[in-house]
Amino acid sequence: MPADNFEREKAIVNLQHEILNVDNLHAWFGDFHAVKGVSLAVQQGQVVALIGPSGCGKSTFIRCINRLHEEVPGARVQGRVTIGGQDIYGRGADPVRIRRYVGMVFQKPNPFPGLSIFENVAVGLKLGGISKRTVLDEQVERALRQAALWEEVKDKLRQPGTSLSGGQQQRLCIARALAVEPPVILMDEPTSALDPISTAKIEDLLHELKKSVTILIVTHNMQQASRVSDKTAFFLLGELIEYGETSQIFTNPARPKTEEYITGRFG
Amino acid sequence: MEEVSGGILDMIGKLMTKSSRREKRRDVHLGDRIFYYSLKASAWTLVFVLLLMFGLILQMAWPAFQHFGWRFLVTNEWNSVTSEFGALALIYGTVVSSLIALVLAVPMSIGVALFLNELAPRWLSTPLGFFVEMLAAIPSIVYGLWGLFVLAPFLRTYVQPPLVDHLGFLRLFEGPPLGVGMMAAGVILAIMIMPTITAICREVFRAIPQSNREAALGLGATRWEMLKLAVLRSSQAGMLGATILGLGRALGETMAVTMVIGNNPDIKVSLMASAQTMASILANQYAEADSPLHLSALTAVGLALFLVSLTINGIARFVVWRVNRKYVRGH
Numbered sequence: 401m402p403a404d405n406f407e408r409e410k411a412i413v414n415l416q417h418e419i420l421n422v423d424n425l426h427a428w429f430g431d432f433h434a435v436k437g438v439s440l441a442v443q444q445g446q447v448v449a450l451i452g453p454s455g456c457g458k459s460t461f462i463r464c465i466n467r468l469h470e471e472v473p474g475a476r477v478q479g480r481v482t483i484g485g486q487d488i489y490g491r492g493a494d495p496v497r498i499r500r501y502v503g504m505v506f507q508k509p510n511p512f513p514g515l516s517i518f519e520n521v522a523v524g525l526k527l528g529g530i531s532k533r534t535v536l537d538e539q540v541e542r543a544l545r546q547a548a549l550w551e552e553v554k555d556k557l558r559q560p561g562t563s564l565s566g567g568q569q570q571r572l573c574i575a576r577a578l579a580v581e582p583p584v585i586l587m588d589e590p591t592s593a594l595d596p597i598s599t600a601k602i603e604d605l606l607h608e609l610k611k612s613v614t615i616l617i618v619t620h621n622m623q624q625a626s627r628v629s630d631k632t633a634f635f636l637l638g639e640l641i642e643y644g645e646t647s648q649i650f651t652n653p654a655r656p657k658t659e660e661y662i663t664g665r666f667g
Numbered sequence: 668m669e670e671v672s673g674g675i676l677d678m679i680g681k682l683m684t685k686s687s688r689r690e691k692r693r694d695v696h697l698g699d700r701i702f703y704y705s706l707k708a709s710a711w712t713l714v715f716v717l718l719l720m721f722g723l724i725l726q727m728a729w730p731a732f733q734h735f736g737w738r739f740l741v742t743n744e745w746n747s748v749t750s751e752f753g754a755l756a757l758i759y760g761t762v763v764s765s766l767i768a769l770v771l772a773v774p775m776s777i778g779v780a781l782f783l784n785e786l787a788p789r790w791l792s793t794p795l796g797f798f799v800e801m802l803a804a805i806p807s808i809v810y811g812l813w814g815l816f817v818l819a820p821f822l823r824t825y826v827q828p829p830l831v832d833h834l835g836f837l838r839l840f841e842g843p844p845l846g847v848g849m850m851a852a853g854v855i856l857a858i859m860i861m862p863t864i865t866a867i868c869r870e871v872f873r874a875i876p877q878s879n880r881e882a883a884l885g886l887g888a889t890r891w892e893m894l895k896l897a898v899l900r901s902s903q904a905g906m907l908g909a910t911i912l913g914l915g916r917a918l919g920e921t922m923a924v925t926m927v928i929g930n931n932p933d934i935k936v937s938l939m940a941s942a943q944t945m946a947s948i949l950a951n952q953y954a955e956a957d958s959p960l961h962l963s964a965l966t967a968v969g970l971a972l973f974l975v976s977l978t979i980n981g982i983a984r985f986v987v988w989r990v991n992r993k994y995v996r997g998h
Contacts, residue, residue, distance in 0.1 A: 468885055473789070500887030510882045514900040523896065524886040576886070 419444040419583055419614045420465070425479035427460050427469055434460040436638040437479075442631070444583070447606055447615045449625035449646065452635035453666070458618045461635070462586040465616065466502040467495040484583060500528055503577030503585040503613075508593045509569035511561030511576070517553050520561040520572055524580040539579050546612075547575035548605050567598025574605065578613070585609070587617040591624065603628050622662055626650045634658045721973070728967035734960060739967060745932040745948075747956070752964035754971055756932040760849070760942040761975065764924065765917040767853025767938065772861045773910050777899075779861070780868035785894060796869070803862035811926030814855040819846035819927055822854070827939055842937045845929065850938040852928040856920055860913035867912060871905030872898055904987050911983040918976045921946040945972040 420442040427435035435457040442448050450458040463469040464477050467488060481488050488498045511520045521540045530536060540557075544550040549571040553564070561572055570590060577585050591599040606615060606628045619625050625632055625646065632649040634642045634657075642649060642658045653659045660666055694700045731739060735752060742753030779799060783792040823846030830840040875898055883893040899906075929941020930951055943951075945968050956962045 466885060468881060471881070471884055496887050496889050498887075499885055504881075504885035506878050506882060506885075508876075508878055510876065510878045512879065512882065512896055512900065514903065515896075523883075527887055527892060573882070576882075580886075 417443055419484055420616075421480075421482045422465070423480040423482075425461070425464055425481060426477070427457070427464050428476040429460075429472065430474040434638055435464065438635075438640040440633060440640060440643050442584075442614060442616065444614055445610055445612075446630040447610050447617060447628055448631045448633060449629035450616065450618045450633050450635060451620075451622065451625050451661070452641075453661070454620070456635040457638040458633075458635045459588050462504075462588060462616050462618055465584070465586055466499050466504055468499070468504065470495070500524070500580060501582050501584070503580070503582040505570070505573050505577055505585065505587040505590045507589045509566055509573050511564075511569050511572050513560070513562050515561055516558050517561050517564070517572060518557040521575045521579050524576060528580060540575075543575040543579035546578050546609065547571045548601065548608075549575055565598075567594050567601060570594060570598065570602060571605070574602070578609075582613065584614045584616070587615060589618050589620060592620065599624075622650075622664075634661060636661070724966055724970050724973070728963055728970045730960060731963035731967040735964075739964070740971065743932065743934050745943075747952070747958070747961050750958060750960050752961070752967075754945070754964075754968050756934045757943055757945045757948050757968055758971065758975065759934050760852075760928065760932070761918055761944040761946065761972070763938075764849055764852040764856055764928065764942070764944055765914055767849070768856030768860055768917045769910060769914060771854065771857035772864055772913060773906075775857070776861050776864035776909070776913075777868055777906060779865045780872060781894060781898070783865075784869050784872045785898065786890070799862050799865050801862075802858065803866075807859070807920065807922040808926075810855055810859055811923040814851055814923055814927040815847070818855060819851050822846050822851055826850075831939075838936045839938050842935075842939050844939055845941065847927050847929045848939050848941045849928065849935075852924045852942070852944070853938070855923050855927055856917045859920060859923065860916045863916055864909045864913040867909035868902070868906055871902045871909065874905075875901055907983070907987050911980065911987070914979060914983070915976060918979070919946055919972065921950050925950045945969070945975070 418441050422441070423439050425435055425438045426433070438457075438461060450461065452458050460469055464479075465481060465483070465488075467477075469475050469477055477489065479489070483498075483502065487493065512523065515523065518540055521543050522536050525536055525539055530539075541550060541554075544553060549568060552568060553572075556563075561569065564572060570593075574585075574590070591602050594602070603624065606617070609615060610630075617625075617628065629646045631644065632646045633640055634649065634653075634655075636657060642653060642655045644654070648654075649658060650662060653662065694703055731752065735742075739752065739754055740758070741755055742751075743756035743759070744751040744753050745756065746752075783796050783799075787795065823844050827840070827844030827846070827850070831842075831844060834840045879897040879901065880893055883897040888896055924944055925947035928943060928947055930943050930947060931941040932943040932948060933940070935942065949965055949969055949972075952961070953965060956965055
């Protein structure tokens with residue numbers, strides 16, 4: 401096997417394992433240094449929970465991974481982020497294209513008002529230039545099934561997305577993100593506005609989803625982090641304090657600060 | 668007018684619900700009670716004044732209605748010498764000049780509002796927004812003067828001749844380019860209602876949660892796609908409301924229109940012909956109306972203007988309510 405071919409094979413193998421690599425990432429809001437030199441790597445098919453007290457930079461961190469942070473006036477990013485080997489802050493990288501490959505689910509359910517349930521899910525596909533009815537139908541159904549919402553909405557796809565309950569709306573937003581089959585989905589406290597039953601449904605969903613998608617989830621709920629994630633990253637004042645297997649972080653943290661936080665002594 | 672008619676509808680609505688479930692006020696303090704009743708009196712005075720005005724106009728206009736009957740609204744002969752008065756041309760003039768204004772002002776205002784709120788950096792949007800709002804502070808008569816001495820000659824020299832040459836077959840642009848006329852009135856109305864529509868659209872856009880915009884951007888929308896998805900679609904009712912307020916202003920605008928419309932009560936398809944609106948004929952002829960019938964006919968025009976704006980407002984409110992029900996509450 402020629403050398404360059406071998407290199408490529410190796411790159412593909414690597415790609416399959418390591419989907420996301422963040423190297424020395426800094427982020428600012430004006431003068432405020434919100435993320436201070438964070439490095440971490442995520443394997444494909446894992447759920448990574450980001451925990452830490454409010455204002456520790458975890459939301460800002462995930463918003464750097466789909467280049468949404470820079471949309472805030474005065475915001476700035478420095479560092480290297482690669483998704484599937486592609487440098488998303490590299491020269492010529494188009495944030496619009498990158499966001500099509502990295503799904504995002506927000507704190508509050510935010511289906512587009514004025515769009516039906518179907519249209520809400522199809523929106524990402526349409527933005528990507530897909531307009532064939534059969535493809536749209538198929539992908540929308542797949543995404544809604546994946547988001548465990550299909551059975552509840554299949555008879556009312558023409559109704560507005562905003563007519564659903566809060567928990568259903570959030571699953572609709574997850575379906576909206578899933579429709580374009582992104583390799584990575586970012587979730588920014590997706591259950592903090594939901595009741596316990598809806599929260600449990602979404603947590604169950606995460607277990608199913610990680611077969612096909614890599615998930616980064618910001619959460620304030622420690623139990624949630626321990627229930628849903630394979631790995632946990634603990635942030636404090638913009639720094640990544642500890643990153644490791646969830647079981648290890650919650651039973652035997654390496655850093656005293658992590659232990660203090662997860663046992664509820666501050667934060 | 669817009670505000671007042673809305674207030675009345677609200678008030679009637681409140682009265683009707685009040686009778687079904689009477690809530691007892693329990694202001695123990697004498698001061699509170701005096702305050703409550705004095706405010707209540709003010710509110711009712713407003714209704715009373717409006718009804719009084721309506722009654723008085725109706726009384727003054729009655730002879731004209733008696734004399735002409737329905738013909739008053741469906742004929743367009745307006746001749747004080749022969750004492751033939753029909754208001755159709757005036758209604759036509761009001762509606763068409765207002766429509767021209769809306770066609771020109773609505774897209775422009777929405778564009779300006781989008782630019783100021785969503786695209787322009789703060790150092791630019793603050794002063795620019797201030798200038799747009801300043802347009803609303805210019806007195807109507809000043810607009811009229813500008814329209815007469817600047818806009819009309821400009822239209823006559825640079826805009827209307829090419830329209831006649833190239834689009835004359837449309838009949839909308841035929842006849843001599845006079846400058847003054849329906850087109851000038853529409854353009855000046857457009858400029859006058861733009862600040863209102865822009866300001867309300869900006870409020871409407873401001874009310875949209877940032878997370879809707881981020882949802883669109885997060886899906887890989889370009890800036891324009893984001894504006895379409897997250898901003899324009901969810902503001903349909905609000906933009907319609909802004910349009911209605913603009914329309915309300917355009918329908919009743921008097922001075923500036925009187926100065927540029929040419930004051931010829933006739934129905935012509937061409938937008939370059941001179942015309943007359945309900946408001947402008949009142950401004951024009953009130954002082955010199957000598958026969959009682961002429962005076963009564965003018966008052967009847969005033970009444971018609973009142974009713975036309977009331978009807979348009981009613982329809983528009985209904986549409987806003989429908990759109991709201993369909994899109995926002997989602998049932």
